[in-house]
Amino acid sequence: MDRDALLNLLRLMLDSRFFEEKTEQLFKAGLIHGTTHLANGQEASQAGLCAALDDGDWIVPTHRCHGFTICRGSDPAEMFAEMFGSVHGLAKGLGGSMHMPDSSHWNLGSSAVVGSGVPLATGIAFWNRFQSVGNAGFAASTFSSPKDYPKTPVKNISVAIFGDGASSRGSVHESMNLASIWKLPVLFYCENNHYGMSASSDRMISSSNVASRAGAYDMPGETIDGNDVLAVYEAVRKAVEYIKEGNGPYLLEVMTYRTKGHSKSDRRLYRTAEEEKLWADRDPIKLYERKLVEDGILSAKEIKGLEEERRAYIEEKANKALEESTDRLSPNDVEDMVYATTEDRS
Amino acid sequence: MTFREAIRKALSDEMSIDPNVVLIGEDVGVYGGCFKVTGDLYKEHPNQVIDTPVSEEGFTGMAVGAAMMGMRPVIEIMYADFFTLIFDPIVNHAAKTHFMSGGQFCCPITVRLPEGSGTGHGAQHTQSPEALFQNSAGLKMVAPSCPSDAYHLLRAAIRDNNPVLFFEHKMLYDMEGDIKDEALPLGKAKILKKGRDITIVSYSRAVQTALETARLLEEKGIFATIVDLCTLKPLDRTTILEEVRNTGRVAIIQDPNGVGGIGAQVCSEICSDPKTFDSLKSPVIQIGGKCTPVPFSKELEKSTIPNARDCAERITSTIKG
Ligand SMILES: Cc1ncc(C[n+]2csc(CCOP(=O)(O)OP(=O)(O)O)c2C)c(N)n1
Numbered sequence: 001m002d003r004d005a006l007l008n009l010l011r012l013m014l015d016s017r018f019f020e021e022k023t024e025q026l027f028k029a030g031l032i033h034g035t036t037h038l039a040n041g042q043e044a045s046q047a048g049l050c051a052a053l054d055d056g057d058w059i060v061p062t063h064r065c066h067g068f069t070i071c072r073g074s075d076p077a078e079m080f081a082e083m084f085g086s087v088h089g090l091a092k093g094l095g096g097s098m099h100m101p102d103s104s105h106w107n108l109g110s111s112a113v114v115g116s117g118v119p120l121a122t123g124i125a126f127w128n129r130f131q132s133v134g135n136a137g138f139a140a141s142t143f144s145s146p147k148d149y150p151k152t153p154v155k156n157i158s159v160a161i162f163g164d165g166a167s168s169r170g171s172v173h174e175s176m177n178l179a180s181i182w183k184l185p186v187l188f189y190c191e192n193n194h195y196g197m198s199a200s201s202d203r204m205i206s207s208s209n210v211a212s213r214a215g216a217y218d219m220p221g222e223t224i225d226g227n228d229v230l231a232v233y234e235a236v237r238k239a240v241e242y243i244k245e246g247n248g249p250y251l252l253e254v255m256t257y258r259t260k261g262h263s264k265s266d267r268r269l270y271r272t273a274e275e276e277k278l279w280a281d282r283d284p285i286k287l288y289e290r291k292l293v294e295d296g297i298l299s300a301k302e303i304k305g306l307e308e309e310r311r312a313y314i315e316e317k318a319n320k321a322l323e324e325s326t327d328r329l330s331p332n333d334v335e336d337m338v339y340a341t342t343e344d345r346s
Numbered sequence: 347m348t349f350r351e352a353i354r355k356a357l358s359d360e361m362s363i364d365p366n367v368v369l370i371g372e373d374v375g376v377y378g379g380c381f382k383v384t385g386d387l388y389k390e391h392p393n394q395v396i397d398t399p400v401s402e403e404g405f406t407g408m409a410v411g412a413a414m415m416g417m418r419p420v421i422e423i424m425y426a427d428f429f430t431l432i433f434d435p436i437v438n439h440a441a442k443t444h445f446m447s448g449g450q451f452c453c454p455i456t457v458r459l460p461e462g463s464g465t466g467h468g469a470q471h472t473q474s475p476e477a478l479f480q481n482s483a484g485l486k487m488v489a490p491s492c493p494s495d496a497y498h499l500l501r502a503a504i505r506d507n508n509p510v511l512f513f514e515h516k517m518l519y520d521m522e523g524d525i526k527d528e529a530l531p532l533g534k535a536k537i538l539k540k541g542r543d544i545t546i547v548s549y550s551r552a553v554q555t556a557l558e559t560a561r562l563l564e565e566k567g568i569f570a571t572i573v574d575l576c577t578l579k580p581l582d583r584t585t586i587l588e589e590v591r592n593t594g595r596v597a598i599i600q601d602p603n604g605v606g607g608i609g610a611q612v613c614s615e616i617c618s619d620p621k622t623f624d625s626l627k628s629p630v631i632q633i634g635g636k637c638t639p640v641p642f643s644k645e646l647e648k649s650t651i652p653n654a655r656d657c658a659e660r661i662t663s664t665i666k667g
Contacts, residue, residue, distance in 0.1 A: 122411060171403050
């Protein structure tokens with residue numbers, strides 16, 4: 001990776017972190033309605049994934065979506081605007097913290113029904129295979145066994161992002177089976193932060209890890225350190241190449257930790273201070289910064305400068321959104337959004 | 347042409363002009379569909395007919411994602427009863443796509459749901475679940491009563507940019523009829539017959555009961571208007587209210603049980619419109635199926651849906667007082 005790419009990873013991680021910090025502050029100040037799910041501590045997973053994707057590769061994030069949305073390229077001002085419920089938000093203020101779709105950045109938006117985004121991402125892969133392979137050779141499922149399916153390269157993939165909690169949903173398993181029989185170009189990306197609300201994956205998941213389930217669906221599965229942004233980037237690149245060659249789906253599990261509570265009301269009684277401390281020492285941004293300094297890419301001073309710059313950038317975006325936060329859809333406009341018209345076209 | 351063939355023709359015609367139309371479901375290929383609706387479509391459109399594993403939630407969610415990218419999937423849920431498994435992708439996702447994305451995406455998916463009793467398949471293969479979907483904003487629902495409407499409405503459903511649930515009553519599959527040139531659009535009810543004494547509102551298979559009821563009433567000198575809803579959501583309020591006002595009396599006949607059903611919604615529209623309510627000379631007559639799971643035994647199964655004789659009697663006694 002060249003220096004620019006290395007710096008870009010740090011920039012994405014810092015933007016994601018400062019976005020969460022600002023969000024928490026706005027929440028505490030009572031400026032945001034509803035709830036929010038912060039992803040502090042998971043920045044390497046989010047930046048590493050998105051940086052490794054190509055234009056046209058779609059993501060379907062989880063309810064903990066801010067970092068993915070920033071890293072895929074959305075304007076943080078439009079994200080803050082969404083949380084302020086203003087018409088300048090990505091979903092015109094109809095979505096909120098959990099729903100930040102951005103078609104111009106290949107982001108379908110999240111499902112707030114844990115695990116339900118996975119079949120949607122599988123559907124994007126279905127469309128991608130249809131596009132790339134053309135009609136011929138795709139769906140003749142009536143005749144051929146999946147094993148005989150042509151290994152046809154595809155132009156783009158989709159990423160089904162889901163948590164360790166979601167990994168127990170039936171829809172996730174059904175999607176993996178469908179993707180495997182039709183060689184769909186989808187990356188199943190399990191962001192394992194060890195808990196689904198209070199439920200620890202040790203107590204809730206039958207297998208020792210999620211990736212080992214890939215075998216059941218005849219696809220490659222791999223568990224990696226999700227706090228090492230370069231490891232995530234490399235692993236995703238490898239998976240993307242495998243999928244684009246036409247081999248079908250791939251399951252990647254990235255091990256990480258959310259350092260904040262599940263959402264705003266969480267007292268974190270289900271985990272110990274020692275455990276939190278252990279992971280705080282493995283903060284993905286700190287780890288990466290240390291590495292950049294050790295490798296002589298950036299000096300400590302330059303890092304400090306970059307941090308200040310990114311913090312100011314996020315601050316400016318939040319202020320812009322706040323200034324315009326009272327521009328809202330009218331109740332009548334809202335009714336008009338229920339149905340698509342004949343002119344609408346995906 | 348039969349109702350079943352009309353549906354097959356609609357699918358074939360849409361697949362021919364738009365390669366983005368794909369049919370997805372269990373045994374829709376060589377098997378020809380559980381009710382033989384898809385027949386040989388797999389031969390004509392080998393790349394657009396896709397057999398799936400038994401994964402209703404998974405393949406419906408997949409179709410929703412594909413629709414958001416601009417495909418026009420038609421999914422067949424073998425028996426409408428399995429709607430329970432697609433509630434999440436349809437109600438929480440397809441129906442809310444346009445709204446929750448601030449208009450960035452739409453979801454042009456069509457869901458074919460063979461429904462209704464009369465086949466002796468027991469309580470888990472004979473339901474008519476439209477009532478359970480009608481309160482979900484963002485969905486459209488269609489239930490044709492004859493081959494021509496089935497053909498035109500299915501084509502319109504596939505072309506619509508919103509998710510459309512298409513209810514096919516299983517007892518109509520063998521019904522014969524010509525396909526008329528005139529296409530009925532979504533959202534429009536049809537007036538099958540004009541009469542001066544009472545307006546009967548019905549849909550799907552129950553339209554047969556409504557027509558037979560009207561015949562029995564004529565023997566007694568009572569003449570009925572029959573309104574076939576065709577589209578269940580959004581309802582064609584204008585036509586319903588106008589036809590009720592024309593006669594000042596209304597009977598609603600439907601096969602599914604009436605609790606919170608389509609008929610209840612029609613009744614609510616009638617009673618909450620001041621002009622229409624004022625025009626009523628007698629209370630709204632609601633006739634629906636029994637609120638029990640559908641029994642297996644042939645005679646008992648039949649007894650759960652309204653019959654024309656009972657309908658005619660209720661209407662006569664209301665009118666004659
Ligand atoms: C189907 C469903 N069940 C329950 C919830 C409530 N819920 C919200 S987040 C969450 C935990 C999800 O855990 P995981 O998938 O690991 O994601 P994480 O929150 O850790 O990012 C639960 C149970 C939900 N939104 N959807």
